[in-house]
Amino acid sequence: MTRTKMLAALFGATAMMTGPALAEPAEDTLNLNDEIELVTWTEPSEALDGALTEVISGWHFRGDETRAMQADDFDNPGMMFADQARETWDMVDGAAGKSCASCHGDVDESMKGVRAVYPKWNETAGEVRTLEMQVNACRTEQMQAEPWKYTGEDMINMTALISAVSRGMPMNVAIDGPARETWEKGKDIYYTRFGQLELSCANCHEDNYGRMIRADHLSQGQINGFPTYRLKDAKLVAAQHRFRGCIRDTRAETFAVGSPEFIALELYVASRGNGLSVEGPSVRN
């Protein structure tokens, strides 16, 4: 951290003289609503096994305006969608005549900390579940309602709400025990060079974060800020949407959202960000 700061200062001085765009992650602090200071730059967890020397939220790689938008709930367009899910939370749906609130009560209380530990091993089902899978398990099993579409509006708004109430808590997904096998599979995918361009996630987000790739400033591809409100698309984007886009950009045949491959990849990528604060819904350009 100190070395990076020194470097940034040096580069800053050079930039003032010569004027090129800086590709260093911005030195800044994310004070959410001027109330909580989020951890956006920290030590790597054991999940990384030395692959990174520092763990940095994607927030640092975005411009001043985008960073400022995320810092204030009134300016963050993602919060509108999270608030829409508050109504859904209380709404009865399905043959059992229940709402989310019937079982879980107050969302701010009961869901606090949930985002931070997902994807997570479910003992009864004997599988690793993403937040989307768990929401749909509640809908079908507890409420006897139709599952939501994995990428549908209801689902992403709900995951935005569940993330929002955990903001500031450290990401802490478990990678040992029965989740290990899935995690290993996700790790394999992370380091596979897909497509005709033969690029792995690691090529861009581990070896080259901080550098420009054409007009984009490469981040570490962390998902502590997901779902994210993407200004370019004017909507919320789930982590697996982003994975699909990144794999497509390598001229590869992508995996489907909700596929076993993407579930494994989501667990692995989430674990790379263990220690960063939950930020979702974040704002990206």
Add this chain to the structure above:
Amino acid sequence: MKRTIIALSLAGMATSVTAAEIAPGDVAFEDGAITVSLTGQPGDPARGREVLGSRSLGNCVACHANSEMADIPFHGEIGPMLDGTGDRWTEAELRGIVANAKEMFPGSMMPSFYRVDGYTRPGNAFTGKAADETFGPLLTAQQIEDVVAYLVTLKD
């Protein structure tokens, strides 16, 4: 594939003695270099310059900065600057690097622009769908020659 054959036979008609285009699978590398032209024809540096800058062609500037192309916005910082590559490398070496950089730099992040085999889940361009029968190398043999003709002009 079919198009290449038609193009070849057309070229064959135009000039009676044309060296056959070397197919991606038949390219011979010597220490990462390719000594003969892939088309038997000289490249066109102006067209090569377009290939480097265009997103839909080589998109080389996505990863490389190049002072001579200051008219084109947003150069990347992934690979070395291309300034002076014509001094650092011979034409044969540049042809090898552009056709398949992994021969010169094992494990390189630079894509192989003239290769068709050995990919993991190759797609149909940027559709996200599986590759179909239209799958071909990223650049044609002539485009590789055009890029090489441009790169040799980059002298310090």
